[in-house]
Amino acid sequence: xxxxxxxxxxxxxxxxxxxxxxxxxxxxxxxxxxxxxxxxxxxxxxxxxxxxxxxxxxxxxxxxxxxxxxxxxxxxxxxxxxxxxxxxxxxxxxxxxxxxxxxxxxxxxxxxxxxxxxxxxxxxxxxxxxxxxxxxxxxxxxxxxxxxxxxxxxxxxxxxxxxxxxxxxxxxxxxxxxxxxxxxxxxxxxxxxxxxxxxxxxxxxxxxxxxxxxxxxxxxxxxxxxxxxxxxxxxxxxxxxxxxxxxxxxxxxxxxxxxxxxxxxxxxxxxxxxxxxxxxxxxxxxxxxxxxxxxxxxxxxxxxxxxxxxxxxxxxxxxxxxxxxxxxxxxxxxxxxxxxxxxxxxxxxxxxxxxxxxxxxxxxxxxxxxxxxxxxxxxxxxxxxxxxxxxxxxxxxxxxxxxxxxxxxxxxxxxxxxxxxxxxxx
Numbered sequence: 001x002x003x004x005x006x007x008x009x010x011x012x013x014x015x016x017x018x019x020x021x022x023x024x025x026x027x028x029x030x031x032x033x034x035x036x037x038x039x040x041x042x043x044x045x046x047x048x049x050x051x052x053x054x055x056x057x058x059x060x061x062x063x064x065x066x067x068x069x070x071x072x073x074x075x076x077x078x079x080x081x082x083x084x085x086x087x088x089x090x091x092x093x094x095x096x097x098x099x100x101x102x103x104x105x106x107x108x109x110x111x112x113x114x115x116x117x118x119x120x121x122x123x124x125x126x127x128x129x130x131x132x133x134x135x136x137x138x139x140x141x142x143x144x145x146x147x148x149x150x151x152x153x154x155x156x157x158x159x160x161x162x163x164x165x166x167x168x169x170x171x172x173x174x175x176x177x178x179x180x181x182x183x184x185x186x187x188x189x190x191x192x193x194x195x196x197x198x199x200x201x202x203x204x205x206x207x208x209x210x211x212x213x214x215x216x217x218x219x220x221x222x223x224x225x226x227x228x229x230x231x232x233x234x235x236x237x238x239x240x241x242x243x244x245x246x247x248x249x250x251x252x253x254x255x256x257x258x259x260x261x262x263x264x265x266x267x268x269x270x271x272x273x274x275x276x277x278x279x280x281x282x283x284x285x286x287x288x289x290x291x292x293x294x295x296x297x298x299x300x301x302x303x304x305x306x307x308x309x310x311x312x313x314x315x316x317x318x319x320x321x322x323x324x325x326x327x328x329x330x331x332x333x334x335x336x337x338x339x340x341x342x343x344x345x346x347x348x349x350x351x352x353x354x355x356x357x358x359x360x361x362x363x364x365x366x367x368x369x370x371x372x373x374x375x376x377x378x379x380x381x382x383x384x385x386x387x388x389x390x391x392x393x394x395x396x397x398x399x400x401x402x403x404x405x406x407x408x409x410x411x412x413x414x415x416x417x418x419x420x421x422x423x424x425x426x
Contacts, residue, residue: 033425035396037361046281047290050337051355055102081367092312100359105370112349117334134167148272158279184241259310293346328361339375387418395420
């Protein structure tokens, strides 16, 4: 075949291919549901909440029998949604089940280890040696910003770690944190002897040192974070942490320390904070927290009861304040627990099937979503991956789950191919 003939044939083949492509039907448009929520309160149950003992109860087990009988630790209670049952210690939340959805078929296939699970449920991605991915709080704070410029976009009530952090977004995607609801964040009030004039002189002294910081550098990010902290410092921001301004009856309705954190979260929503994470793994009132190995199982009901009081109070309070439809309450934990018991009556780790929860946010709630087998070990219907859970949260806030952020020059979608659960969008 000579060169001219070869080129003619190639052109004919290429033209046919193009024509064929032109005749193909255009791909169907992908419909991404978009909600109208404005804020997120993310309740974090560190340690691994047992789904079979809370939001996905099954037949009764017996941790004290010999041999032990696999199953739920407690009796069940009917919720306000027909056919949906919760654990008996969630009886207050059961009365509000039409405002929430227990996502019973969450699953991942990581090593069932706390650090891996915590990072995955916060970021929606596996730990990488080359990239530190941002948490969902950092992403939402970065994309949506604060609803009020006088407050941060993202706040953490609990101890900080890298899983909750901004990852490749840098300091601009960070958070303000506190561990004490009484005093609020540390470092945001000036000593009495530091007058506004002294503060201004300090700024003037710093300016020559920071004025020539290279653009895009880590130092510039730190400078921006420092400037933000200085801007927030003072009584206007700190008054949001005055829980004593609330009526005593309301404070009592929220219960103990975890409940007070939830009350503070409601105040921060009102102040305009976009994303608030509230940790509930404090004080270990059952001896082990939500990591209910061995004897921790015996007093697990104390944790569940505390969760029930705080969660039901938060949902009721948000609704009475007219905030529930625009505030998405999410409950996260790193994995679930198997139905079987260990040698001393506790439970191990299970990531293949567990429950997370969404409430409020203007979603089309149904009490529960997804079906698991007779011991909540395997997903039977409507599996929901952790990226899907993230995508549902993003969509509820009107954010496209395929939106790309940039790690340097590399585009990174905010979810790892996550799809919103469309049944939750009216």
